[in-house]
Amino acid sequence: MASTLIIKDLHVEIEGKEILKGVNLELDSGKIHVIMGPNGTGKSTLASAIMGHPKFDITKGEVLLNGENVLEMEVDERAQAGLFLAMQYPSEITGVTNADFLRSAINSRREEGQEISLMKFIKELDKNMEFLEMDLNMAQRYLNEGFSGGEKKRNEILQLMMIKPDFGILDEIDSGLDIDALKVVSKGINQMRGEDFGCLIITHYQRLLNYITPDAVHVMMQGRVVKSGGPELAHRLEAEGYDWIKQELGIEDETVGQEA
Amino acid sequence: MTTQIKLPVDQQTVEAFSQRNGEPNWLSSLRLDALAKAVDLPLPKPDKTKIAKWNFTQFANHTVDSTAYGSLEELPESIKSLIDVEKQGNLYIQRNNTPALLTLSEDLKAQGVIFTDILTAAKEHPELVEKYFMTDAVKVDEHKLTALHAALVNGGAFLYVPKNVEIAEPIQAVYVHDHPGAALFNHVLVVADDNSSVTYVESYLATDDVKESVVNIVSEVIAKQNARVVYGAVDNLSAGTTTYVNRRGIAGRDSRIDWALGMMNDGDTISENTTKLIGDNSFGDTKMVVVGRGNQKQNFTTNITHWGKNSEGYILKHGVMKDAASSIFNGIGKIEHGATKANAEQESRVLMLSEKARGDANPILLIDEDDVTAGHAASVGRVDPMQLFYLMSRGISQHEAERLVIHGFLAPVVSKLPIEGVRRQLSEVIERKVQ
Numbered sequence: 001m002a003s004t005l006i007i008k009d010l011h012v013e014i015e016g017k018e019i020l021k022g023v024n025l026e027l028d029s030g031k032i033h034v035i036m037g038p039n040g041t042g043k044s045t046l047a048s049a050i051m052g053h054p055k056f057d058i059t060k061g062e063v064l065l066n067g068e069n070v071l072e073m074e075v076d077e078r079a080q081a082g083l084f085l086a087m088q089y090p091s092e093i094t095g096v097t098n099a100d101f102l103r104s105a106i107n108s109r110r111e112e113g114q115e116i117s118l119m120k121f122i123k124e125l126d127k128n129m130e131f132l133e134m135d136l137n138m139a140q141r142y143l144n145e146g147f148s149g150g151e152k153k154r155n156e157i158l159q160l161m162m163i164k165p166d167f168g169i170l171d172e173i174d175s176g177l178d179i180d181a182l183k184v185v186s187k188g189i190n191q192m193r194g195e196d197f198g199c200l201i202i203t204h205y206q207r208l209l210n211y212i213t214p215d216a217v218h219v220m221m222q223g224r225v226v227k228s229g230g231p232e233l234a235h236r237l238e239a240e241g242y243d244w245i246k247q248e249l250g251i252e253d254e255t256v257g258q259e260a
Numbered sequence: 261m262t263t264q265i266k267l268p269v270d271q272q273t274v275e276a277f278s279q280r281n282g283e284p285n286w287l288s289s290l291r292l293d294a295l296a297k298a299v300d301l302p303l304p305k306p307d308k309t310k311i312a313k314w315n316f317t318q319f320a321n322h323t324v325d326s327t328a329y330g331s332l333e334e335l336p337e338s339i340k341s342l343i344d345v346e347k348q349g350n351l352y353i354q355r356n357n358t359p360a361l362l363t364l365s366e367d368l369k370a371q372g373v374i375f376t377d378i379l380t381a382a383k384e385h386p387e388l389v390e391k392y393f394m395t396d397a398v399k400v401d402e403h404k405l406t407a408l409h410a411a412l413v414n415g416g417a418f419l420y421v422p423k424n425v426e427i428a429e430p431i432q433a434v435y436v437h438d439h440p441g442a443a444l445f446n447h448v449l450v451v452a453d454d455n456s457s458v459t460y461v462e463s464y465l466a467t468d469d470v471k472e473s474v475v476n477i478v479s480e481v482i483a484k485q486n487a488r489v490v491y492g493a494v495d496n497l498s499a500g501t502t503t504y505v506n507r508r509g510i511a512g513r514d515s516r517i518d519w520a521l522g523m524m525n526d527g528d529t530i531s532e533n534t535t536k537l538i539g540d541n542s543f544g545d546t547k548m549v550v551v552g553r554g555n556q557k558q559n560f561t562t563n564i565t566h567w568g569k570n571s572e573g574y575i576l577k578h579g580v581m582k583d584a585a586s587s588i589f590n591g592i593g594k595i596e597h598g599a600t601k602a603n604a605e606q607e608s609r610v611l612m613l614s615e616k617a618r619g620d621a622n623p624i625l626l627i628d629e630d631d632v633t634a635g636h637a638a639s640v641g642r643v644d645p646m647q648l649f650y651l652m653s654r655g656i657s658q659h660e661a662e663r664l665v666i667h668g669f670l671a672p673v674v675s676k677l678p679i680e681g682v683r684r685q686l687s688e689v690i691e692r693k694v695q
Contacts, residue, residue: 087650095669108660
């Protein structure tokens with residue numbers, strides 16, 4: 001089923017300071033969008049605000065998932081409606097195994113009585129963990145507890161593949177990864193690619209795009225999307241950096257004054 | 261404290277009780293001596309909790325007679341769920357003050373293992389019971405409640421594991437408190453002789469009929485040279501019951517005592533758990549979980565004291581406080597002079613679920629030796645909003661996310677309980693209490 005995620009004039013504050021100053025963006029399922037930009041321009045804030053991070057206050061704007069404003073929903077309702085956020089710093093939760101957590105997450109999107117069978121769940125979990133070259137024992141470890149940075153990122157992609165959301169927002173999924181882990185994470189994202197899945201990847205490294213070809217590339221500065229284009233935009237950023245955009249738009253300081 | 265508290269039992273009552281049980285002289289005189297002391301001795305002074313007005317001494321009956329259970333099949337469901345009815349287990353069930361069921365395998369009997377109720381043990385194995393009953397681990401005259409305990413002991417179990425006997429299957433005890441007027445002075449004595457090994461797990465259960473009551477529990481564990489004792493407990497006494505519970509172990513050379521304690525009482529509770537690492541290379545480990553709710557006030561003092569060289573002591577306590585419950589968690593790691601290379605580690609974590617709940621974690625290290633290692637960690641906090649955000653961002657409801665975080669917080673201790681039925685019981689009690 002084709003879905004749309006439309007971000008309209010989104011303004012977001014943290015502790016009274018405005019970070020996002022009117023973000024506009026339209027995403028369709030079946031496409032991979034990438035948001036690039038230097039540090040401190042509001043990229044991660046956008047990702048967190050869409051999902052409903054408790055620290056951020058939305059002061060204006062809408063985020064419409066298939067026409068419904070998700071900003072009026074609780075965080076779990078947003079997930080049930082089809083959103084997924086792969087976090088930059090996933091929480092560690094003692095005492096809750098990865099497998100139990102994943103099953104709860106999958107079942108939360110299903111009607112009572114329609115829960116995934118244990119056999120089917122285990123089969124799918126094993127298959128995806130093998131695909132992501134993860135140690136199968138990690139299923140029985142506590143959620144993210146003691147995981148290395150790379151393991152946490154793989155685990156986020158594992159959740160993405162198990163939960164199969166309509167839209168995946170991946171916040172710096174490539175940061176802190178060595179080249180092998182980066183390839184595995186990219187493989188997972190490419191596997192998800194398809195008509196029913198839309199993706200918003202937030203990164204400040206072009207290197208991820210050596211493995212994932214985006215359909216659209218956007219640049220954020222000063223809390224807004226200031227430029228959009230196709231894959232060629234990413235290549236130009238890789239070659240020339242961001243200064244040409246700043247000159248083009250007459251921007252001196254691209255940040256919003258705070259890395260969030 | 262000089263306030264005279266009139267006890268509801270006098271010398272004649274105690275004498276008559278002792279006589280009716282056919283107790284040996286040493287126990288009768290120990291009781292009377294203790295009763296005299298109980299009048300004047302002060303209450304214990306648990307750090308940071310005032311207990312002067314708590315009722316530890318006023319109760320309707322010293323002992324009540326309850327019906328015993330004829331067989332495992334006759335047990336109420338609440339008990340059946342705790343035990344493996346299919347398997348001929350090693351099991352003692354006590355109903356209020358009445359020994360209600362006892363099974364011990366022929367194999368263990370043949371190896372010299374003794375497992376019976378404490379008053380029978382005092383008659384049938386006086387040489388062992390007299391030697392260890394409130395002589396080494398807990399002393400009669402420590403304070404009013406130990407003295408009162410010695411004078412009035414009216415239930416409990418005795419477990420003796422002879423030299424070189426290693427028992428693989430857990431030994432289980434269930435203490436049922438279902439008589440509204442019953443006071444429980446329960447004494448558990450576990451003696452593990454040289455090179456032996458045993459796991460003992462007890463459950464205290466109460467029904468809602470028990471409105472106002474007094475429970476006074478003393479457990480003593482003696483782990484002799486190179487012995488290994490695992491002691492698991494789930495306390496689940498009623499809201500109207502004021503509980504004093506003192507579980508204390510003495511670890512000899514190369515021995516090890518592990519405690520896994522689920523403190524789930526609904527009433528006011530003073531709990532002391534102490535491990536004395538007397539022997540070189542001895543090892544003590546306490547894991548404790550607490551859930552406080554309603555208006556209950558509790559104090560949990562855990563103490564591991566090191567005398568032995570290379571002795572190791574670990575304390576891990578996790579508490580969840582909701583409603584207007586308040587709890588003090590005192591952790592004491594004490595290293596005496598001469599206990600070189602000892603290691604004392606402790607961690608206390610308290611999770612608060614409401615504005616009115618109170619939790620206080622006090623880590624204390626008392627070290628009188630240079631060549632040692634020690635550490636402590638303590639925290640009191642609320643459920644981490646980032647954890648909730650993370651779980652909810654996967655579609656899990658806030659209620660379920662909180663439940664997962666709370667269970668996860670308590671899991672490190674729950675998972676350590678050695679009997680599956682008791683582990684399940686603890687999980688279910690936690691589930692009910694944190695709802």
